[in-house]
Amino acid sequence: MDKPLSLDDIARHANFSPFHFHRIFTALEGETPAGFILRVRVEKVARLLQEQKNASITEIAYRCGFNNYTSFNRAFKKYFGVTAQEFRKLEKAVFAKDKQFYNAKGELLDRTGKTIHYEKAGIFAFGNDTIMQDADIQVRWMPPFQVAYIRFVGDFYQIGETYDKLIGWASQQNDLLHLEGSAFFTVYHDDPSVTKMDKLRQSVCITIPDNFKPGSPVSKMVIDGGKYLAGYFKLSDMEFEKAWNTIYRTLIEDGYTFRNANIYEMYKTADNTPLSQPYKVHLCIPVE
Structure with a gap:
């Protein structure tokens, strides 16, 4: 994200001419390559502004690919309706109930059009009925995981079909589902408190051996290792919001700070047959 990303360079990596790459990308994503890059950069700045309070706005903008502070300010206000300084004062929305997001002050996130702000909820919806008691949550050092993945873009409540597709592919790959230590993952690349639901990027993954060469329909990546606040839960479809609320409450109450890496869910295949x-899932938030 901090490197120049010209259309010519990106098209060359994809083995297309710039003209054809621009046309195909725009048709698939519903936005131009330049528009996509700018949006993702601005959204990452917004996320880091609320997660890394000790870093300056200029430093964060530079790390996300903005070399001109004036153009950054203009782009940020266009996307969020407030300046970066004003946005940083807003407390991050981390609690969810019925697909709506709240911050610890009980303010409801309102993300419409190209503006973002918080409203006082009539009755604060986050309470004991939206968390899980006696959860197993602790700081763990997680290893890196090499995985094959299929990307899903959209409402994370609709991710089931992508899991079906990955499981179908994995079941044909020489016992990939039954390798020792095998696990599925959902990796979240965006923050729903800043990215609109229809643009959220998630990777549905399964661990693969070091020498494995995946082909269509999957790609290959590494999930970062490091320090995570990890919670272990046994959940039904309707309990994920409560589980995430519970681990975020622990993060806030114990004073942990976010680390710049992706949040993920991990499902060990030995414990889930098949899902x-x-x-039986580990929810993992990267922390300093």
Whole structure:
């Protein structure tokens, strides 16, 4: 994100001419390559502004690919309706109930058009009925995981079909589902408190051996290792919001700070056959 990303360079990596790459990308994504890059950069700045309070706005903007502070300010206000300084004062929305997001002050996130702000909820919806008691949550050092993945873009409540597709592919790959330590993952690349639901990027993944060469319909990446606040849960489809609320409450109450890496869910295949309820899942938030 901090490197120049010209259309010519990106098209060359994809083995297309710039003209054809621009046309195909725009048709697939519903936005131009330049528009996509700018949006993702601005959204990453917004996320880091609320997660890394000790870093300056200029430093964060530079790390996300903005070399001109004036153009950055203009782009940020265009996307969020407030300046970066004003946005940083807003407390991050981390709690969810019925697909709506709230911050610890009980303010409801309102993300419409190209503006973002918080409203006082009539009755604060986050309470004991939206968390899980006696959860197993602790700081863990997680290893890196090499995975094959299929990207899903959209409402994360609709990710089931992508899992079906990955499981179908993995079942044909020489016992990939039954390798020792095998696990499925959902990796979240965007923050729903800043990115609109229809643009959220998620990767549905399964661990692969070091020398494995995946082909269509999957690609290959590494999930970062490091320090995570990790919670272990047994969940039904309807309990994921409560589980995430519970681990975020622990993060806030114990004073942990976010680390710049992706949040993920991990389902060990030995415990899930195949991903039938209740799901036995580790929820992992990267922390400093």
